Amino acid sequence: MTVVDALEIALVAAVTAAVVAILLAGRNRRRERRHRELLAQLPNTTVVLLGPDLRVRLAFGAGELVEGVPIVGRHVTEILPDSVATANLIDSYRAALAGEERAFEYTSQLSDTTYAARTAPLRDRGEIVGVVAAFEDLGVRRELSQRAAQRQVILDLMNEAYVSTDAAGNVTGWNRAAKEMFGWTAEEAVGRPVAELIVPEEDRDGFSTMVSRTWPGVSGEGRFDIRAERNGRHKDGRVFPLELAVTIAEIDGETVAHGLMHDITDRKRAERELQENVSDLAALAEAVGDLARSNLASEARAAICRAVVKIAGADAAGLMEPDPSGTGLRTTASEGVEIVGDFVSFTATAGAVRAFGNREPYFTADVPSDRTVRQAFYGGLGLVSVYWVPILQSSDALGVMMIGWRLPVAAPSPRVERLVRLLAAEAAVAIERAALLDRLERMAHTDDLTGLVNRRAWDRALERELARARREQEPLAVAMLDLDRFKSYNDRHGHQAGDRVLREAASAWRAVLRESDLLARYGGEEFAVAFPGCDLDRAEDLVDRLRRATPAGQSCSAGLACWDGDETADQLLGRADSALYDAKQAGRDRTVVA
Structure with a gap:
């Protein structure tokens, strides 16, 4: 059974306990904010703290809201629908109050999303004071894992050594050419300080200075921030000259330094x-x-x-x-x-x-x-x-x-x-x-499965479209589309068939849209569409045409909203998403206008 990584769960439990202790004792607010920020950055993970009465005390991540309503202060039975999965989840909460930890897979009846779940007792000075539960979206984890594997294939085909590091200078990526250049395998290198592996000892102070000057200047534009010739060190101690080019960029929400190096001994x-x-x-x-x-x-x-x-x-x-x-x-x-x-x-x-x-x-x-x-x-x-x-x-x-x-x-x-x-x-x-x-x-800007722009690129494009609509005083409509009962389709036909439906839907919908429209894969089976210069009636007609073009006998639901001339991108998208939820609740296979 796939569960949340043990180290991540230990981190979640430790930091969460610290936050609760701070809240109960009313201590240093700065430390409280720091712990909150750390929990909020856990990838694709929702952390929930419950009291002995099984009411939610704190929540971090995507699960803070259910159907648009905050879950803090509510009893779990008020939040979750009656089902076997819910009963098992509540049973794990009660087991945690008795001191037992559990790890299992849990499928939400509200979102058809499967999570890797972990429940554990929350202790304060040795006494059990509640429950900590962590939920990681397995679909997102699988998609991120596939993208990482595809990136590694491309990197391993390079003849230049590729090394990536996090802000602390620890290695996060290492290709085959790096192994040939420096002698370390990826298994030996990842997680260790890059300076210890490839920088001669006498050059480490200068290397640290270069790194410290680079990270504050993150541009996110994918351009080289450093170009330098430096000495590298092989695992056997041999020192040789190399050319180094570094760029700072985000991958899957994490800021990473990407280094490309080649041996310039011959030069x-x-x-x-x-x-x-x-x-x-x-x-x-x-x-x-x-x-x-x-x-x-x-x-x-x-x-x-x-x-x-x-x-x-x-x-x-x-x-x-x-x-x-x-x-x-x-x-x-x-x-x-x-x-x-x-x-x-x-x-x-x-x-x-x-x-x-x-x-x-x-x-x-x-x-x-x-x-x-x-x-x-x-x-x-x-x-x-x-x-x-x-x-x-x-x-x-x-x-x-x-x-x-x-x-x-x-x-x-x-x-x-x-x-x-x-x-x-x-x-x-x-x-x-x-x-x-x-x-x-x-x-970085394309969804690997469908070839559409991904959520990151969509967010940037929507901000640009809003700015243009404001500048040119033109309408802008946004729709959220979701394939109906897609999880059931996956369960019946398998993930490969489900992936095929997503690709065919993307292709069929692109054929319907105008050249100026923007179609993006927002996540899972959910898509987003922007209709620049399109009023509500015209946009509704286009959305209905998209729904009719849905392939493989599938149907889809849609929520549509038109910019009111003042709201932010998040507010506009939130109205479209709420309308999508209403379409689902009204029986699916329909368009609801916000």
Whole structure:
């Protein structure tokens, strides 16, 4: 049986007991507020304190209200409907008053939600003075676990080391590349201070200073807040140089520092070798700086092309990457020539294909006389000499850099070969990093199952729509939709069938809505819709069309509210949610207007 994690329950009980003791004794109010805030932040968990008479004394979390009414001061029999589940729950409360702890799964008859429940006696100076009960939403826990697993798959596919930490500096995330770079497994690393694992002892003071300066500046916009070169330490004690990029962002409601790192030993060695040529170092540093500042994939690709033209003294450059079809290479960025979108098949006789397939550079000094390259294409661009350099990450080819000159070049100089090779290595890191940021950004705002915007993105979008409606003096309607008896459908057909219904409902409803409307998965089987510029009559018609389009023989209930020109987003959504509740109570499969 799935139950709330033991450590979390111990924390809940300990902090709750402290709060009760403070309330009973009338002691330090600041400590009381701190304990309340801690309890309120427990993820997807409701904590309830009951007295010996089974009346609710305190409540924290989503369960503070039932049907819109506070539960504090009410007897449990006044709150919960008559059922076997309710009887078992009350029995666990009475057992707690007798000193017994219980852990079980409990399904609410009011919300069709299944919780991991834990009840325990609440003691003050050794005497049992009540009951503490904690309820964690299992559906939310399962969804968060699935999202975490999907994120880990993406992170483990990276060639850059990924390490995330909480505000205390303890490791919360660790990918395979981090294990290879630092020697620690994820099981060994997670939960331990990051400085102890990867920072040389002599550098820890400076690292702590950097961290303390970073956390107060949380922006939540997913942009890099730190870029630095530092020394890292392997598990075996070996110290090596690395490049570190850190961004502060929220994931599933928790603020986390995300660090991307790669070993720059080869770059540092090459820099030492190139110290005699100051101009080359300056050019390379400028190019690397442009790449480091590129947080979007398109920016990184354009920066690569600009840098290679400058470093090689060339007239043109193009970045070619595998086409999504897997049949050839497509140009994704260029400098000096307009060739974005150009495609060459892997079966074609072409210099780029040869460089990509052999993982080795290929050069032609005279395009017009070389039949192993696309003579008409490059001749049409006015290029005489062309150099194709593969972009490699380990042994994998990520793409090809095309470098072209309009005047004949006998061969790339050793200097150009060396600098372009270094730039190709930096380009591989920049491309992968920018693509990862794009994917993480999409994941942070998209529901994985349905492809709709998630609740976090919905909250931000609704605030923007309210601001626009206020500015332009236009109507705005909001609806809450909930699939009827969805838990019963899951029980009969299984969770996979239930997931399929959610995906099909999202697809069918999107087809009905206008381009300006916003559909979001609000949580579980509940969805939210915003209708900008739509009055109540028109919005009601659209909602009824959505209900008729519900797939798989399912029905849905809806609550609809129109902005009154003054209320907040929470108030507007609350009216729509109350109307949804009324629709459920009135028999389901209907729309109720607030």
